[in-house]
Amino acid sequence: MKFDETSQGLGLRGLQIAAAQAVGAVRLVPLLKEHVREDLRLGTHAFGDERPRAVGVRGQADRPDVAYCSYLPHAYVLRWSSDGTAVAARGAALSDKQLGLRDVGGVRVLHRMIRQEGPGALRFLPLHLAMEGFLSLHFGGPDVAWSEYSRQALSHGLSPRRESAVLGSYVHGLEDAVRMFEIHERQVGALVFVADALAAMVVFPHPDDYRALHRSLVRDFFGELVYQYAILYDDVPAHRVAVREAEIADLAGLRAAVARARADWAEFSGDMAGRVLREPLRWQTLRQVGPFRLRRFMSALRPDEDNHIGEAIVRDSGELEYCKTFRLSAAQVRRAYLLEKLAQNLWDLARTAEALGVEVPALLVRLLNAGFGYLLKEHVLKNLPTGTV
Structure with a gap:
């Protein structure tokens, strides 16, 4: 498996950063959609139990029987239209047969990470797309039979x-933050910081999708460093914006001051997430569906910097419609x-x-x-x- 393209970071095209909300060591920064469209929707299918599952992975030409094993709480089901017409919001209840789910030796096995579920629908496993890509990096091992290798x-x-991760519900303070924080009217995502280190970036196609999946953040997995930061740090400093009263003489001046404050908040949060928003990332396109591309990515592996893997759905125009990231440990x-x-x-x-x-x-x-x-x-x-x- 190769990340075959290097290009710009995730960016925030079509999105706006709102004022952060903080409790304890967790800071959530809402991401709002400038223009809400109806031609791409995301639903979830819960598997109903906490048994580990395996996924049969294709694409390993030299390893035909490769399987990815992990805790899989749910799958996402993507629905879209290619002509811009609205996609009806509906549940994602699928049968075992539709999911490609079967029992093998007492283990529930899914057929592939990504699976077409009829016209205009796609099932995939959130975050596991990114982790499977990371695990399969140079998975084949030595391609020359050097004498030193076993x-x-x-x-x-x-x-x-193998790699390890921590369920979001074990990240101290995250579950409280997800439960308590306000959801904005046009909110489709969030930047999640723990001790002001970027833990994750989450984006969904539609505000209704985000509302339905907001609490599922605690069922995502996070890196070891994020887990440790949540334990070691009790809180984060408030980011305050100074408004000079002497410069405000009327409503127009007040509006300008509020606009400057919002821009300052956005710049502050964007700078903290700059490694994935602006730095070049390595990409691999997994599937093209209509005007959308499902891709996974990885930052340049620099041991002295923070590094992230993730997956995204990008519209042909460059707008980010879906995203989940994972911060790698050192x-x-x-x-x-x-x-x-x-x-x-x-x-x-x-x-x-x-x-x-x-x-x-x-x-x-x-x-x-x-x-x-x-x-x-x-x-x-x-x-x-x-x-x-």
Whole structure:
């Protein structure tokens, strides 16, 4: 799997940032839609229990039996029209057959991450599209049979590849914030900050969709760093805007002052989310439906900066219609960064070490500490200098 295009960040075309609401360490910044359209709607289908599920993943040509396993609380069902006509808002109750859901050895297995559900309807698994793309990054492992790699690495690649996350209900203060905060009339999304670190960006196509799915935020998953920040920090400072009374002489002056305050709030929040809004992202288009593209993305893997993965639906005009992001932990970034460097250097350990500016033993230690020791033959690891791990 490759992210095959690098382009601009998510941006906020068609959206407006409203004043933030904060409680404890959680700050939610509402995103309002400038012009509400009716030709794209999103519903949810709850699976009804908390059993882990597997998803049969296609597209791994060299690994035909790859499966993605996770806690899957619900699926999204997207409905659209290609000619701009309104799409009726309705529930997303689907049968097991329609979902492609079956029992295999006591495990509920879904057929594919994305599935067409008849004309004008698409079922997909929110956030798991992004995480599956991240997990499958260089999943095939070494493409040259270097002598240092184990038989498992050469035969099965990185399988199994694991990453951990935390359910939103375990992020201290998030459930209270979601329950208490006001929903604006044209609100379709939110920037979620924990201790003023961007935890997630959520956007839905229509204000009614957002109202229906607002509380589902606590069933999304969040990164380890977000969970830790929520525990370590009790609150966040208020962002106050000064209004100079001497500059206000009439209603026009008051309107101008309010407009400046709103612009200041928007700039403040936009700057905090700049890594995903403005920095270039790597993209992969998964499906084109009418004038909409369902895509997943990943920020450039820079170990000294915050990094995000996510998925989005973008209109042909560039307007953002749907989005969910996930903030990677430092350990997750280090693992992906190492894999990327290995792949760029054809999995040659000497070349990779040179590219990283280290000696080969130091690279081996990094791989071992990142959980990739199983990729290497046992005698390679035994030759590491004593005390290097």
